[in-house]
Amino acid sequence: MVSILKKVKNRIHYYWKFYKSYKVQKLKFRDSSIKFFNYGYSGKKIQDYWFYRFITHHNLNSQNKVINVISVFGEKKIVYLLKGIKIFICGENLTPMVSAYPKYLNYADHYGNKVDLALGFNDENNMPANYMRHPLWLHYFIPPESTLESLKKLIDEYNSLGNRKTINRNGFAVHISRHDRNGIREEIIEAMNGIDTVCCAGTFMNNSSELKEKYKDDKVEFLKKFKFNICPENSNTEGYVTEKLFHAIMSGCIPVYWGSNNLPEPNLINPNAVLFYERDNKEKLIKRVKELMESKTAYEDFLKIPPFQEHAAEIIWEQLSKLRIRMEEIIEKK
Numbered sequence: 091m092v093s094i095l096k097k098v099k100n101r102i103h104y105y106w107k108f109y110k111s112y113k114v115q116k117l118k119f120r121d122s123s124i125k126f127f128n129y130g131y132s133g134k135k136i137q138d139y140w141f142y143r144f145i146t147h148h149n150l151n152s153q154n155k156v157i158n159v160i161s162v163f164g165e166k167k168i169v170y171l172l173k174g175i176k177i178f179i180c181g182e183n184l185t186p187m188v189s190a191y192p193k194y195l196n197y198a199d200h201y202g203n204k205v206d207l208a209l210g211f212n213d214e215n216n217m218p219a220n221y222m223r224h225p226l227w228l229h230y231f232i233p234p235e236s237t238l239e240s241l242k243k244l245i246d247e248y249n250s251l252g253n254r255k256t257i258n259r260n261g262f263a264v265h266i267s268r269h270d271r272n273g274i275r276e277e278i279i280e281a282m283n284g285i286d287t288v289c290c291a292g293t294f295m296n297n298s299s300e301l302k303e304k305y306k307d308d309k310v311e312f313l314k315k316f317k318f319n320i321c322p323e324n325s326n327t328e329g330y331v332t333e334k335l336f337h338a339i340m341s342g343c344i345p346v347y348w349g350s351n352n353l354p355e356p357n358l359i360n361p362n363a364v365l366f367y368e369r370d371n372k373e374k375l376i377k378r379v380k381e382l383m384e385s386k387t388a389y390e391d392f393l394k395i396p397p398f399q400e401h402a403a404e405i406i407w408e409q410l411s412k413l414r415i416r417m418e419e420i421i422e423k424k
Contacts, residue, residue, distance in 0.1 A: 111164060112171050124157045127172065128164030141177075144234035150417050155424055160205070162194045169204050175424050176205040177417075181226030181332065183325045184210070190271040190324035206420045209413075211330050222416060223329075224409070225355075230333035231340065232406060241403040249396035254342035261316035262383075263346070266292040266301065266309060271324060274348055278320050278367050281376055282346070285383060288320065313341030317389075318379065322367065323349030331355050335364070339397045344382070346375065357405050363397040 112127070119125040124142050136142050141159050145151050156174025162182055169176060183189045184198040200208035200221055208217075209224035232241070247253060263282050270276050279288045279295060291301035291312065305312040313319055319338035323330060331354045338345035347354065348367040367375050382389045 123154045127160045129161045140229040147235045162197045177207045178205045179209040183330045185327045188325045227333045227336045231336040238407045245398050245403045254393045262286040263318035264289040264316040265320040268293045310341045319343035320346045358402045363395040
């Protein structure tokens with residue numbers, strides 16, 4: 091009897107805590123028809139959210155309908171309390187046995203038919219009709235107000251030699267992360283430490299406070315000091331590409347990458363502009379880094395390789411246009 095009462099009490103406590111969390115999140119966006127739940131940007135104003143800016147810029151919600159954008163950083167059952175349009179987005183790897191965060195694997199179904207639109211990094215093949223590929227790096231790399239012309243200018247800027255060849259790029263290599271769940275990051279750092287000291291400015295293997303104290307956590311500006319950015323993913327699944335690689339390119343670093351079967355965004359990224367780490371052939375990377383460090387000619391020749399492929403801007407624009415059209419259809423039907 092005592093055991094049953096304890097279970098009932100724990101269940102009531104769980105649902106009260108869950109409902110309270112929902113009310114707090116809902117209250118935060120009480121003055122907006124666009125609301126965010128279980129999202130990772132708790133400290134930001136709603137005007138800073140990529141989806142909010144995308145919807146408002148394109149005037150997708152002229153009828154002021156309720157649009158709920160849901161992610162994985164909270165209780166999955168919250169979807170049952172939401173009324174209106176429901177959009178699920180996940181930037182985490184939801185592949186069993188591979189994911190760095192098994193606690194999110196209950197979202198592997200992308201909410202099925204419980205949402206109007208599901209977005210993630212997976213390819214659209216063998217996915218539900220309401221699913222669309224929308225990797226989260228887009229939110230870190232592409233302003234939601236972009237036009238095709240502005241995208242072309244952006245890609246041209248990052249492809250320019252001037253973005254990589256700067257007089258202040260005196261640092262060797264840098265890594266920024268919070269953890270290393272599969273050991274891959276420590277492997278690369280330790281290997282490259284054999285050439286010169288790697289600056290670790292995140293929580294993991296931290297040996298520098300400069301990012302936080304001098305650069306106020308402006309990651310891209312901080313990266314501009316270094317020749318190489320060690321930027322592996324937290325897990326390896328085809329198509330799973332986060333903002334890490336794009337931050338390296340934005341800052342003009344040479345990316346040292348592992349993930350997405352070492353073929354990240356093959357229609358966009360020029361693989362010749364990236365150094366790939368192979369766990370069964372570590373010396374290949376180290377030999378190449380040493381060559382680039384010891385030979386000015388080899389280093390400057392590498393910098394001439396554009397990181398984006400020729401039609402990258404058009405492909406990204408097509409992705410943004412597809413999202414806009416899908417959301418227009420969903421909002422119009424509701």
